[in-house]
Amino acid sequence: DAGVTQSPTHLIKTRGQQVTLRCSPKSGHDTVSWYQQALGQGPQFIFQYYEEEERQRGNFPDRFSGHQFPNYSSELNVNALLLGDSALYLCASSPSWGFANTGELFFGEGSRLTVL
């Protein structure tokens, strides 16, 4: 059973560019969340997708947007990249009924973005 898979694992962009990160949730999971983890810090919640809609959002600007597809996979898009967007971007999945009951999220290994 494949867990949460993310791509690409590493990428380098320059300021002002746009980036798209991809996530496939664990089999049987229909809810996807994205987190940003700066170096030396804990992960910070960006947003959550369920039924192809953004359900909750953290304190991130509109440059951060997402999408969820009918097969539950998800994309994170960041426009007009800043140096401060350099971070590990983590995708986490759960069944819609599961997180509310157990609080257990399954994380991927992340996409490390470097902005030069």
Add this chain to the structure above:
Amino acid sequence: DAKTTQPTSMDCAEGRAANLPCNHSTISGNEYVYWYRQIHSQGPQYIIHGLKNNETNEMASLIITEDRKSSTLILPHATLRDTAVYYCIVRPPEAQKLVFGQGTRLTINP
């Protein structure tokens, strides 16, 4: 969300019990205590959670004080693979996100 306080770092000898403390003095009555860990270059991994009773699973034990203002995660026989950053998180049941602090960097020494 209630704030948690953890030591920045801890060391433990391989084979000994690792006891990781967490303070959450502002916890509300319906908030759960969660523990996750993050091994280098990996995503966070769920360990255990509890409300008021002590909990045990195949990975660890969670001891919550009677007033629920603090808790301790116990890894009974630490191995080198337990070296990681451990996060203590307090979450209300309706919350759809986890709020991570900076965690405790646990180093298991041979």
